[in-house]
Amino acid sequence: MVRTPCCKEEGIKKGAWTPEEDQKLIAYLQLHGEGGWRTLPEKAGLKRCGKSCRLRWANYLRPDIKRGEFTPEEDDAIIKLHALMGNKWAAIANSLAGRTDNDIKNYWNTNLKKRLKQKGLDPITYKPNNPTGFEPANHKLGSSGSARLLNRVAKKYAVDVNRDLLTGIIIGNSTIIADDSQNSSDTEHSTSTLLKTVAKPSVPATSPGSFSDDLDVFFSNEEISDMYMNVDNVGLMEELKGILSYAGDIKDSPEYNVSDEMEFLDSWNEEDGLDLENCS
DNA sequence: AAGGGCCTCAACCGCTATAGA
């Protein structure tokens, strides 16, 4: 089937937008609001494709867009979210008010990626010179299942749970594993424990006793808050990414359920001697 | 001053997801 073009090809202008075109677009959208992009160019008197208009608005003209240099705090947030989600630019942009996915993508490709390389980190795997000996390939890990898993877990067990909070919990929990490795008797906060709790099959997604309630069992609000921007150990981050990536791969199978992920996690813990297993 | 290479980022392309008829 031939794909319907988004606009008639004849007479369509491409390339950089002029201030006059911007003004026409802004004036039209202020009057009529967003939407109807296909017919917008003609109504607004623009010789542009509707898609081009939408992108121009979304990435450049929208009044809430923040321009100018990225702050160190934003840099930090982008790096950490990218470590967790991979190239999910739109998802990352949701966590940075006023920044567009295109902005972040460009900034990542032109600045942050280089900076990580200069620090001796692989910008894709976030691996330094392999200080932990951890090898994702040994576990048949995929590239970026973590964001998918987060979405899935959030949907399944906590419809209303704040995605950022969930991300923060799992990021922060990786640092707790480090503490566990030094004090193996305290495994209450291990990744395995948390995910097992998340995976309780008897808890319906929308029931009062859902995932968001279970979180309170393990973490206070202050702890969760502290966890959020607390990832400095890239080796442990990689371990967690690996766990989540693997789960992202197996979730596509018909028999997939979160309990399967937990079984894998448990077996992996035993296999690698990660002391995450002493939980009920 | 010239010009070649590099860098940045706006814009485009191709694709998927989703809504609604």
Added chain:
DNA sequence: CTCTATAGCGGTTGAGGCCCT
């Protein structure tokens, strides 16, 4: 259920500016 239109996403391109020789 199918089809179409639209929105949204991530990857890529290329114009223009900057820097270095």
